């Protein structure tokens with residue numbers, strides 16, 4: 001039995017977008033908007049509804065342009081802030097430390113730190129009542145590209161007989177910003193030969209009692225977060241061989257991320273290094289060796 005709730009705009013979910021615009025003086029501003037959505041596929045259009053009372057309203061009318069910056073989950077608090085104060089009396093970008101970037105396609109700024117941006121030219125304005133709906137043609141969508149550099153340490157060379165004993169991964173953007181790291185020692189099903197311990201420094205005692213591979217693998221897949229990020233590994237075939245074998249054994253599917261092998265890159269781009277082993281590249285390219293733990297396999301990133 002359904003109960004009437006009255007004539008309300010009760011439809012969910014609604015987005016949390018930052019509508020970016022320039023005021024009359026050219027100062028960048030942004031406001032949170034939840035009243036918006038896709039409204040046409042050809043031409044690609046989205047609509048946002050703004051009250052005339054907002055400072056942004058006049059900016060959209062005057063400049064006939066706006067951007068939509070979509071925050072990540074971690075950025076919802078700051079996105080909310082853009083809806084609590086007005087650009088009339090506060091410079092929200094200065095207050096939050098976020099960076100306004102001038103769009104090269106439309107006369108409006110977007111938020112550099114937010115992962116997804118749409119640049120829109122105002123096609124129509126509909127005075128609906130309290131809200132005016134701005135229909136914007138999307139001239140471009142810009143999305144951040146994440147890269148995940150990862151490395152595995154194992155008990156040997158071949159996945160059929162050897163086992164993974166450590167995962168190490170770092171997610172970063174091409175501007176160098178590190179977004180997260182993930183490390184996990186793994187309890188092995190066979191002991192680590194001393195000559196292999198000499199290479200990576202991991203002993204049986206260190207991994208004893210750690211999660212098994214079947215327990216650790218979901219954590220790694222969660223860190224990958226789907227197939228969008230570019231995977232970076234040195235001698236990627238080695239690591240992917242172990243990963244694929246482990247995933248098949250545990251009944252998981254590995255996402256089909258694009259992969260870049262830094263060994264191939266080094267072989268074609270680096271001249272004068274002793275070898276293209278990671279250790280030699282770190283010395284040759286003068287990369288400070290940054291170990292996140294005493295035994296971390298992520299070297300040189």
Ligand SMILES: Cc1cc2nc3c(=O)[nH]c(=O)nc-3n(C[C@H](O)[C@H](O)[C@H](O)COP(=O)(O)O)c2cc1C
Pocket residue numbers: 016029030031032033034035036049050051053054055056057080082083084085086087088
């Ligand atoms: C989550 C959230 C969603 C909002 N959605 C809208 C909206 O869709 N339309 C609107 O006119 N105001 C909306 N607001 C309120 C404006 O963001 C708020 O009035 C803001 O201060 C306007 O900024 P401005 O004066 O700098 O333009 C929302 C606020 C929040 C917190």
